[in-house]
Amino acid sequence: MFRRKAVQSITTVAFDADDTLWQNEAFFRLTQAYFSELLADYAEPEHLEARLLAAERRNLGQYGFGVKGFVLSMIETAIEVTDGKVAAPVIAEIMAAGREMLAHPIELLPHAQEAVVAAAQEHQVLLITKGDLLDQERKLAQSGLGDLFHGVEIVSDKTAEAYVKIFARHGGRADRALMVGNSLKSDVLPVITAGGYGVHIPHGLIWALEQAEAPLDNPRFHSLADLGALAGLLRALQSGIKG
Structure with a gap:
């Protein structure tokens, strides 16, 4: 008798910062x-x-x-x-x-705080962002979101290998992690390559060097209109239902 392999639950939810949680x-x-x-x-x-x-x-x-x-x-x-x-x-x-x-003040995007709070109720939540260390630390401090994250990673670039190492460093696995971000190239595609879930939150503006094609046929890819829909997607994925 064959048994269906159990779906591994998502244990880690990671967020991009610039143009995902706040304007950039x-x-x-x-x-x-x-x-x-x-x-x-x-x-x-x-x-x-x-x-x-x-x-x-x-x-x-x-x-x-x-x-x-x-x-x-x-x-x-x-x-x-x-x-x-x-x-x-x-x-x-x-x-x-x-x-x-x-020196520009931080402008949070809609539903940013509530999305992180909701994800943290049942998951480990990380902030994974790239850019200048001092500037990213400043923006996180001004955002008021810093205390919501279990870990913060500021990296020089986002690759599949980098994500695997980050999730492992925080006691998790890439195949049980979900990354939320506005960049298909940096936030979505490398995490899916690493075996995780990628959730695209489109932003009205995207830097030319961050543009990429969406992997529409990949079951681990999801796209949401805004962060307000993230909690529902997490519930659906945990129930084994595609959001």
């Missing part, structure tokens, strides 16, 4: 628009955007993710498009814009 990309877009104004005499906005994106892609390995790398890429782009003629006051304005981004 919107501030990059505003700063980039200001950058275009500063360099308007040298390049059209579309051309400048393409040059900046190329610089960001080129510099990820050295500067990593976050505001500081963005500012350095803007300065590099300004030097390139002006053939080295960019004025010192323009560089100063770019640096000031970066400092303003680093």
Whole structure:
């Protein structure tokens, strides 16, 4: 007599931070628009955007993710498009814009706190985010959500191997973990590759380097309109029902 293999319950729920729990990309877009104004005499906005994106892609390995790398890429782009003629006051304005981004108040996204609280009732909850250490720590402290998490991981990049190690470090397994985030490339696909569940919460703005195709045919992939639907999905998954 054959018995159906029992479905392993989800023990860990992990959340991304930027553009999942609080706003982030919107501030990059505003700063980039200001950058275009500063360099308007040298390049059209579309051309400048393409040059900046190329610089960001080129510099990820050295500067990593976050505001500081963005500012350095803007300065590099300004030097390139002006053939080295960019004025010192323009560089100063770019640096000031970066400092303003680093000091911007946190704006929680809808249902962020209630989603974390609900998940923590029956699961271990982690925050897994990438970017500059000091900036991410600042945002978490200002968010008021810090005490809700059983663990916080700030990483240089999000890969399947990184997720496996993180879940193991907190006493769990990737195949019993669920990751919630706005980025298919960083929050969803690598966790599914590691054997876990990926829940996509679309955000209105997505950085070009974070775009990817949704794995619609994968049973461990789910997409929700917002964080308010997460508690219901968790209940459905725990009951063995696809949400």
